[in-house]
Structure formats: structure tokens, C-alpha cells
Amino acid sequence: MTRRAWWLVGLNILVPGSAQMLAGNRKLGRFGVGATFTLWAVIVLGVVLYFVWPTGVYTIATTSITLWVVAAVLLFYAVLWVILTLDTLRLTRIVKTLPSARAAIAGLATVAMVLFAGGAGYAAYLATTAGSFVGDVFSAAPPEPPVDGRYNIMLLGADAGPDREGLRPDSITVVSIDAATGEATMIGLPRNLEYVPFAPGPLADKYPNGYGADDGCEVDVCYLNSVYTEVELMSPDMYPNAIADGSQPGIEAMRDAVSGVTGLTIQYYVLIEMQGFIDLVDSLGGVDVTVENAVPIHTDETFTEVSEWIGPGVVHLDGWHALWYARSRHDTTDYDRMERQHQLQEAILEQSNPANVLSKFQAVAAAGARLVETDIPQSTLGLFVELATKTKELPITRIELTPAMDVDPEYPDYDYIHQLVADATVVATPEE
Incomplete structure (x- = not known):
């Protein structure tokens, strides 16, 4: 019974649904195995498309409707993996296994369930967040073609x-x-x-x-x-x-x-x-910039009183200090500000x-x-x-x-x- 329990838990991890096909509800098992193979096929297809047609993959992955669909699918798999894992633990008849192995069997099944279902749930959360962001920020207008390439x-x-x-x-x-x-x-x-x-x-x-x-x-x-x-x-x-x-x-x-x-x-x-x-x-988490000449932070609207200085040297800036670094006017020109603003833009992109x-x-x-x-x-x-x-x-x-x-x-x-x-x-x- 102990060896049987290990085999069932292992099969549930490798091919969710296979434990039910061998020792439980075969209808549930066929559904689980079919869902597993479908997921594998989608992943393989995605990888192939990424190398053959990356623009299409990026387009699918950055469309709000697609992201919400992905989130729904991931939630489905998260729930399915929880159901299959709990049913697998039932099938192991853990009370009939060796007492010394019970905790390990239950622990392995639980860890796998948390990793798979929890990972899918977190990925669904990221997909819904991304879907909301894309829908809120970007328009539904038709694209403009490049001009002169x-x-x-x-x-x-x-x-x-x-x-x-x-x-x-x-x-x-x-x-x-x-x-x-x-x-x-x-x-x-x-x-x-x-x-x-x-x-x-x-x-x-x-x-x-x-x-x-x-x-x-x-x-x-x-x-x-x-x-x-x-x-x-x-x-x-x-x-x-x-x-x-x-x-x-x-x-x-x-x-x-x-x-x-x-x-x-x-x-x-x-x-x-x-x-x-x-x-x-x-x-x-902030941004790192190299400051050649110290930049002041002002305390008044006339830009004459200075409360602190940014730099010189390599400086880690939070948002408030980064904004001051981009906007400071004290003893500087608009062209200096332009240079600092573009420096911040590039630093954020790189980091x-x-x-x-x-x-x-x-x-x-x-x-x-x-x-x-x-x-x-x-x-x-x-x-x-x-x-x-x-x-x-x-x-x-x-x-x-x-x-x-x-x-x-x-x-x-x-x-x-x-x-x-x-x-x-x-x-x-x-x-x-």
C-alpha cells in the first residue's frame, strides 16, 4: 500500500488525471489527462510559434481579451489540480500505508498542489492585472502604418x-x-x-x-x-x-x-x-543614475533655498528624488534638465x-x-x-x-x- 501510494502521487504530479484512470473514477481521470495533454499541446504550440512568428505571440499576449481568457483558463487548471490532488490523496488510502511514510506522502502531494495550483492562480492574477492595465491605457483604434520605414x-x-x-x-x-x-x-x-x-x-x-x-x-x-x-x-x-x-x-x-x-x-x-x-x-524599487554635478532640491517656489543635494556620483533615487532630479531648476538650464530627463528615461528602460x-x-x-x-x-x-x-x-x-x-x-x-x-x-x- 505504501508503494502504491507513492506511485499514485508521482503519477498525479507527472500526468494529472492518470492516478484516477488507474485506481479511481476513470471519467474524472480521462478528463484530467485530456486537460493535461491539451495544456502541453498549447505550450508546445506557443513555443513553436514564438520561434516561427514571434509578433503573433506578442500580439496574443498583449491583448486585454486574450489576457482575461488566459486568466480564466489558468484558474480552471488551478481548481482542477486541487481536485485531482485531493482525490489522489483519497485514493492512496494513506491510513493503510506505513506510519513512517504518511507525512512524506501527504507532504509531497501538498507541495505539488501548492506549486501547480498556486502558480496557476498567481499567473491568473498577473494576467487579470495586465488585462486591466492594457484595457485602461491602450486604445482600440486601428494601427497606423510606418512612414518611410x-x-x-x-x-x-x-x-x-x-x-x-x-x-x-x-x-x-x-x-x-x-x-x-x-x-x-x-x-x-x-x-x-x-x-x-x-x-x-x-x-x-x-x-x-x-x-x-x-x-x-x-x-x-x-x-x-x-x-x-x-x-x-x-x-x-x-x-x-x-x-x-x-x-x-x-x-x-x-x-x-x-x-x-x-x-x-x-x-x-x-x-x-x-x-x-x-x-x-x-x-x-528606485533607479540608479550617475550624477556628474550635484543637483539641488528646493524648499520654496522661487528655487533659491536648497534643502538637500543629489549627488555627485552614483546615486539610487526613489520616485520623489528622481522627479526632483528631472525637474530641478536651480543654477541650471533647460538643456541640462533635458539631459537629466533623457538620462532617467534610459536608466529606467535599462533597469x-x-x-x-x-x-x-x-x-x-x-x-x-x-x-x-x-x-x-x-x-x-x-x-x-x-x-x-x-x-x-x-x-x-x-x-x-x-x-x-x-x-x-x-x-x-x-x-x-x-x-x-x-x-x-x-x-x-x-x-x-
Whole structure:
């Protein structure tokens, strides 16, 4: 009876349902074995597809409906493994086994049940969390095709505060990604660019010679980042379909402005709320950066009193300190801030490995839902995940449209800027 018990428990671990087929309810056993073989077949098929058609696997794994289906299936298997294990323990007739073996037999069966059923339950929990995140953040709109072989995404780091009316983008970046290789170019745009040209549309009609070039604009200063505020607060009717399309009038105005500055077609945007940025960094356990020159944290709104300094040297930053590192204005320039912001972006990308994201997945997903607003559709997530795996293996080209690259924000030469961007985003052609 002891050997029989060990065999039944072992079979239940190797092929759930087989113990019932040998010594119990064969109908339940056939159902358990069939479910087990089905799961194995799905796993093998998934592995094969991953190597043959990875984009399809990524797409399936990043669709909210699919994630909820996966969660339901995993919960089914968790319950099935609990039922089969408890029934297997009944079949062992453990009271008829050797007293010295009873605890080990029951312990092995229990540990296996906790590992299998508990693992499936936890995976279902992750799938539901991911499904909620994908559904809350990403749109159901149809995907946009690449333009000239590239996807161009506008990243806006926005901040709303008591010292300003509405929300104003303080960090403006375009990430241009080669649709075939994943090679990425990051283009940093100073928020104080003047006389901004616009892509064809309502703002180009209103400001044909550049933003504020003729008779000024409707806000205090006619900078690039003022475009959002003007349209969102003063002229939202310029973009009447923005909200229905999953965007905002101010966002669409910034899209036209950034496209006019860079000469690129902007397919998608990502708006990052800087206060939510704190939660994201904290959820990842902080971020490490190398600080060349100490950066102050201020105690007042005039940015003159300093409470503490960040750096110099390698510093581990929590969310609050990371936000200060990105925003500090004391004895610094907008171009220094741009450099620090891009440094943080790259550090977070490099340090967001699967281990720390999975271990804190709920917090990361919750922070992301509060942090990010975007019009990237769910149907393109698989493609972008695949491209991201390629991008991470390649050096990122960075262009800062600052005086260091002979760009004068007060009197910018936009033909020159267009050429800079074009040279940096040429899609490489295969060698003959």
C-alpha cells in the first residue's frame, strides 16, 4: 500500500488525471489527462510559434481579451489540480500505508498542489492585472502604418501645478524607431523653441509664418510647450474629433507642432504625468543614475533655498528624488534638465528587467495606468514589444535640438533642424 501510494502521487504530479484512470473514477481521470495533454499541446504550440512568428505571440499576449481568457483558463487548471490532488490523496488510502511514510506522502502531494495550483492562480492574477492595465491605457483604434520605414512616437512629460493654468508639457521627445531593425533615435525638443511651424492643419492656417511670428499668440509666451495650453484652454474647437479619437485637442496641437519642427509624421503619442512618475519609479524599487554635478532640491517656489543635494556620483533615487532630479531648476538650464530627463528615461528602460517588473507587477501596472495616456492601439503592442527586444540590444542615437547642435531656440533654422533629423533617421538599406 505504501508503494502504491507513492506511485499514485508521482503519477498525479507527472500526468494529472492518470492516478484516477488507474485506481479511481476513470471519467474524472480521462478528463484530467485530456486537460493535461491539451495544456502541453498549447505550450508546445506557443513555443513553436514564438520561434516561427514571434509578433503573433506578442500580439496574443498583449491583448486585454486574450489576457482575461488566459486568466480564466489558468484558474480552471488551478481548481482542477486541487481536485485531482485531493482525490489522489483519497485514493492512496494513506491510513493503510506505513506510519513512517504518511507525512512524506501527504507532504509531497501538498507541495505539488501548492506549486501547480498556486502558480496557476498567481499567473491568473498577473494576467487579470495586465488585462486591466492594457484595457485602461491602450486604445482600440486601428494601427497606423510606418512612414518611410519608421514609427515616430511623441513623448510628453507633463506637469500641472498651482503656479500654472492647466497642464503644460515640460519634456518633449520624439522616439523614432526603425520598423524592421528596432534601431531607435531619440530627438529632444526644447520647450522654449519659438516661431514653431506646424504640419498642415488648423494651427498652420492660423500661424502660417510660425507660432506667434506675426501678431503673437493667445498665451503669455509663444513657446513650443505653450501650444498645448493655448489649444486646450482657448481653442479646443480647432480639433473637434480629438476626444472621440482617444486624444485631446492640446495633444493634437502638440502633434502638429512637433511634426512641423522635426519634419516627421507622428503616428502616436504618450503623455507621461510627472506626478505619476514618482509611483512608477517607486514600484520598480528606485533607479540608479550617475550624477556628474550635484543637483539641488528646493524648499520654496522661487528655487533659491536648497534643502538637500543629489549627488555627485552614483546615486539610487526613489520616485520623489528622481522627479526632483528631472525637474530641478536651480543654477541650471533647460538643456541640462533635458539631459537629466533623457538620462532617467534610459536608466529606467535599462533597469526595468523582467525580474523586478514581475515581482512588483501589480504596483508597476497601477502606476503605469495613472502615469500614461496614449493613443497606441492594443493591436500594435505585440509589434512594439518585439521591436523593443531589438532596440534594447542596439545603441540609441540621441539628438538634442539645443545650442550644442547649433540650434538657437530664439531664432531656430527649421530647415537645418529638418536636415539634422532626416540624417539621423535614415532607414538603412540592406547591402547588395
